[in-house]
Each structure stands twice: as C-alpha cells, then as structure tokens.
Amino acid sequence: MSTRFLFGRIRGTVAGIAVIAAAVVGVALSQGPAAHAQVAAKVESQTRPNFGLLLDPPTRSYRSRGSHHRRYDYRRHRPDWRPDYPGGYRPGGEEIVLVDCGGNPGSGAVEDAVRRVRPGGTLVIRARAGACVGWLNIDKPLTIIGEGGFDPRNWARSPNPTLQAPDGLPCITVAQGVRVEIRDMVFASPRAGDAACIVGYGAEIVMNRVGFRHAGDEAAIFVDGGLLDMRDTIVEAQTIAPAIVADGAVLNAWEVVVTGAQSGVEVIPGAGQTSRIASTTLKGTNAPNAFGPRSIGVIVRSGRDYGRVEIENTAIVGYVEGVAIEGASVDIKNSRVGRSDKGVVLYNGELRLEDSRIRAATVGVAAASGSAVIVNNVFSGVREVIYVEDRANVQARGNRVYSRYVCRPQFRDRYRGRYEPYWRPGDGWECAHSSYPRDWWDDEDGLLGLEYHDDGYILDGYDRYQDGQGWYDEDGRYIPNDRYRGEDRWSRGGGWGW
Numbered sequence: 001m002s003t004r005f006l007f008g009r010i011r012g013t014v015a016g017i018a019v020i021a022a023a024v025v026g027v028a029l030s031q032g033p034a035a036h037a038q039v040a041a042k043v044e045s046q047t048r049p050n051f052g053l054l055l056d057p058p059t060r061s062y063r064s065r066g067s068h069h070r071r072y073d074y075r076r077h078r079p080d081w082r083p084d085y086p087g088g089y090r091p092g093g094e095e096i097v098l099v100d101c102g103g104n105p106g107s108g109a110v111e112d113a114v115r116r117v118r119p120g121g122t123l124v125i126r127a128r129a130g131a132c133v134g135w136l137n138i139d140k141p142l143t144i145i146g147e148g149g150f151d152p153r154n155w156a157r158s159p160n161p162t163l164q165a166p167d168g169l170p171c172i173t174v175a176q177g178v179r180v181e182i183r184d185m186v187f188a189s190p191r192a193g194d195a196a197c198i199v200g201y202g203a204e205i206v207m208n209r210v211g212f213r214h215a216g217d218e219a220a221i222f223v224d225g226g227l228l229d230m231r232d233t234i235v236e237a238q239t240i241a242p243a244i245v246a247d248g249a250v251l252n253a254w255e256v257v258v259t260g261a262q263s264g265v266e267v268i269p270g271a272g273q274t275s276r277i278a279s280t281t282l283k284g285t286n287a288p289n290a291f292g293p294r295s296i297g298v299i300v301r302s303g304r305d306y307g308r309v310e311i312e313n314t315a316i317v318g319y320v321e322g323v324a325i326e327g328a329s330v331d332i333k334n335s336r337v338g339r340s341d342k343g344v345v346l347y348n349g350e351l352r353l354e355d356s357r358i359r360a361a362t363v364g365v366a367a368a369s370g371s372a373v374i375v376n377n378v379f380s381g382v383r384e385v386i387y388v389e390d391r392a393n394v395q396a397r398g399n400r401v402y403s404r405y406v407c408r409p410q411f412r413d414r415y416r417g418r419y420e421p422y423w424r425p426g427d428g429w430e431c432a433h434s435s436y437p438r439d440w441w442d443d444e445d446g447l448l449g450l451e452y453h454d455d456g457y458i459l460d461g462y463d464r465y466q467d468g469q470g471w472y473d474e475d476g477r478y479i480p481n482d483r484y485r486g487e488d489r490w491s492r493g494g495g496w497g498w
Contacts, residue, residue, distance in 0.1 A: 102129035131161040146184040161188035168193040176202035192216030242266035269307020284318030302327025338444030367392035380455040396428025407431035418471040
C-alpha cells in the first residue's frame with residue numbers, strides 16, 4: 001500500500017469524524033433554546049386564565065338528576081371514604097371493639113376503632129365523659145351500639161349525645177352495598193352546614209332506638225338508593241330541608257317521631273319493594289304558606305321508576321300541605337292530617353285515602369291530575385272538601401264533614417210558616433251535625449299544644465228539634481213549642497199563636 005493512499009484514508013476518516021462532531025454540536029445547540037421555550041409555553045398555558053370558560057360556565061350540574069334541594073356528594077368532597085380508594089381502611093380483625101373517647105374530641109379514636117373492627121363485627125361507643133367527636137366512614141358490614149342505651153319515650157331526659165359530627169361534616173357515611181345496624185345511639189350535628197348527619201349511597205341502614213339532634217341546611221338523614229329501616233327513632237331537625245330524604249331507596253319507618261324541620265319526609269320511590277310509613281308522628285313548625293320553601297309533611301316525588309308508598313296510622317300536623325304526591329302510587333289508611341292549609345294534594349299519580357281524618361283550613365283533598373279514591377274519611381274545618389281539576393279522576397263516597405263553612409243548612413217551608421233545616425249532600429260526602437270530638441282533636445292539633453276548637457256547625461236548638469220539639473222560621477231562628485210534638489207540628493195549629 002502506498003504512502004499517499006494511506007494518508008488519504010486518514011484524512012478522510014478525520015474529516016468524517018469532524019463532520020459528525022459538528023453535526024452533533026449543531027443539533028445540541030439548536031435543541032437547547034427550543035426545549036426552554038416549550039417549558040415556558042407549558043407553564044404559561046397552565047397559568048393563563050381561560051376567559052372562555054369564565055364567560056361560558058357549564059350549565060349542567062355534576063349530578064345528572066334534578067333536585068329541589070342541595071345534595072352534599074361525599075364522593076367528590078372526600079374520595080377516600082370509598083373502600084376501593086388506595087390506602088383506605090385496614091380490614092381490621094377484632095370482633096368487638098369498645099371505644100370511650102369522651103372528653104378528648106378530635107383524637108381520632110372513634111375513627112380508628114372503626115378500622116379495628118372486622119367485617120360483621122360490633123363497635124360499642126361509650127360516652128360517659130362526653131360525646132365522641134368524629135366522622136365514621138363505614139366501608140364494611142358493621143353493628144354500632146351505644147353502651148348507655150336510649151329510650152325514645154323519654155326524649156326530654158335523654159342522655160348526652162353518643163357521637164357528635166365535626167362542624168360541617170356528617171356523623172356517618174355508609175358505602176355502597178354495605179349493611180350497617182345502629183342501636184341505642186344519640187347523634188348530634190349542631191353545626192352541620194350543608195352536610196347530613198347520616199348519609200348512605202346504595203347502602204342498607206337499619207336503626208333501632210336512635211335519636212338525632214340536627215341543625216343545618218340539609219336533611220338529618222339522606223339515603224340515595226338502598227334501604228333505610230327506622231324503628232323507635234326520634235329526629236329533631238332544625239332545618240328548612242326535609243328531615244328525612246329517601247331518594248330511590250326503600251324506606252321503612254315505624255314508631256318514628258320527626259319534629260322541628262320545615263318538611264317531614266321526602267320519598268322518591270324506586271322500583272321494587274313498597275316504602276312504608278307506619279305509627280309515625282310528623283310535627284311541623286306551623287310556618288305560614290309564604291315563608292320559605294313549601295312546608296310539607298310527606299312529599300312523594302316522581303322518579304325514573306313508578307314506585308309505591310303506604311302510610312298507615314300516622315299523624316301529620318303543622319304543615320302547609322299534609323301530604324303532596326307528585327307522581328307515584330300512595331295509599332293512606334287510618335291516619336290523621338291536622339293544622340294544615342291543604343290536607344292532601346295530588347299533583348299527579350294515584351291516591352287512595354281511606355278511614356282517615358283530615359283537618360285543613362282551605363281544602364281537604366285537591367286533585368290536579370291523576371286518579372284518587374276517597375272513602376270513609378272525616379274532614380274538618382275545610383272551606384272546600386274535595387277540589388278536582390279537569391285532568392283528575394276522583395271517586396268519593398262515605399265521607400263526613402265538620403265545617404262551619406260548607407255545613408250551613410238551608411230552610412224550607414214545611415207547614416204554614418214552620419220551617420225545617422236541610423243540608424244538600426256533597427259529591428261523596430255529607431255534613432255531621434254535632435261538635436268535633438275532643439279526643440280526635442287531641443290526636444291531631446292537640447299534638448302541637450293547641451287548645452280545643454270546635455269545627456262543627458251546630459244549629460241552635462237542633463237537639464230539641466230532633467227530639468220533635470219546635471221548628472224554625474225562615475231566617476233560621478229556632479221556635480220552641482211543646483204543644484205540638486213530632487209529626488203533629490207539621491199538620492196542626494199552623495198560622496196562629498206560637
């Protein structure tokens with residue numbers, strides 16, 4: 001190999017290396033400023049306000065269904081309450097856990113006790129030194145028992161709360177598919193804000209001998225789907241919302257007392273089992289019709305599925321509307337509605353009202369749309385017994401009415417200026433001619449501590465007239481007469497010397 005050829009190969013190699021090195025340096029120099037520019041642009045895009053979003057905000061709520069009340073969604077507020085959240089609750093392994101965290105609020109002892117209980121176990125809460133303060137996120141089957149017990153029939157002397165919610169937070173939230181049984185507990189949420197005390201999403205919540213003292217903007221108990229079973233429970237709720245809300249859930253209420261709330265119970269029945277309210281007392285605030293939201297004892301709203309609600313042996317007093325039905329099948333038996341402006345209102349759906357007593361200042365039953373059967377009831381104090389619009393179909397029979405407005409008699413000449421009273425029958429009802437029974441009053445408006453008021457219209461001298469003595473003049477004044485009795489007063493002695 002010649003020397004000239006070797007040096008040529010070396011020069012070519014060195015030149016190639018130089019070209020490659022120059023290219024690498026050029027690429028590095030060209031990419032450096034661009035990288036810095038991309039980072040700056042990314043930061044600027046993240047910090048720059050989106051004026052289009054500010055000028056055109058979303059028009060739909062994050063909740064798909066419509067609602068007349070605010071609903072506090074704990075999935076958004078605290079996503080870690082769900083059992084599938086990373087780093088959530090430990091499974092726990094103790095069958096029975098006793099916790100006494102009274103006198104040391106905010107210590108987290110009661111929350112830690114929930115973690116220690118195994119699924120299906122029992123948590124016993126002792127409140128001898130004061131209520132435990134905490135928010136219990138339940139993600140497993142559990143039984144919660146208050147050690148001191150609770151007697152709902154001695155509510156005025158009930159002990160201090162067993163569990164108190166932190167300000168603005170709930171007492172208990174229950175995850176979907178979880179069954180929780182609560183017994184002998186007294187809950188307090190004195191500064192709840194827009195949080196409910198008990199919240200369940202698709203859960204089964206069973207309560208027996210439980211008391212609530214709740215003050216806030218939302219319901220004391222809110223369940224979305226699942227089951228809410230309440231027995232021997234007292235709910236004292238200072239709120240403009242309904243005290244109990246069952247949205248798409250099956251509600252079973254027996255021996256439940258609700259006081260203080262603007263409205264009593266709101267039910268949006270779903271498909272499946274029938275919701276039942278039995279032997280329950282709902283006492284409203286007797287707020288006027290123009291104050292705040294509509295005051296309703298039991299409101300049954302329409303849902304996606306056509307549901308059914310049964311109300312039996314229940315007292316509903318102190319609300320503008322005793323029962324309002326907005327699209328479901330409702331059966332009311334042996335119940336009492338008192339101190340209302342409108343007793344039962346059927347906006348849409350089906351109603352069967354049977355063997356019940358309705359006391360209302362305006363109308364006993366108002367039917368705007370749907371179908372209603374009204375049988376063997378007692379109406380009192382009403383200005384109109386049954387109001388029916390064109391879209392409604394109402395069948396009424398066997399009803400009695402005590403009212404000074406609709407039960408005034410008319411007088412017709414029976415014999416030579418001697419008049420007898422008569423009452424024109426209504427559509428499915430007739431007037432009662434006696435005083436309203438006091439024991440009935442005690443079971444209705446008497447529950448609010450109101451003094452007895454007789455709604456019945458009593459015609460002067462009517463008792464003696466029924467015994468065959470005397471008659472009336474054309475102006476309705478009673479004319480006593482002992483000479484002609486019984487049928488003789490209509491055939492003898494007319495036209496002289498009464």
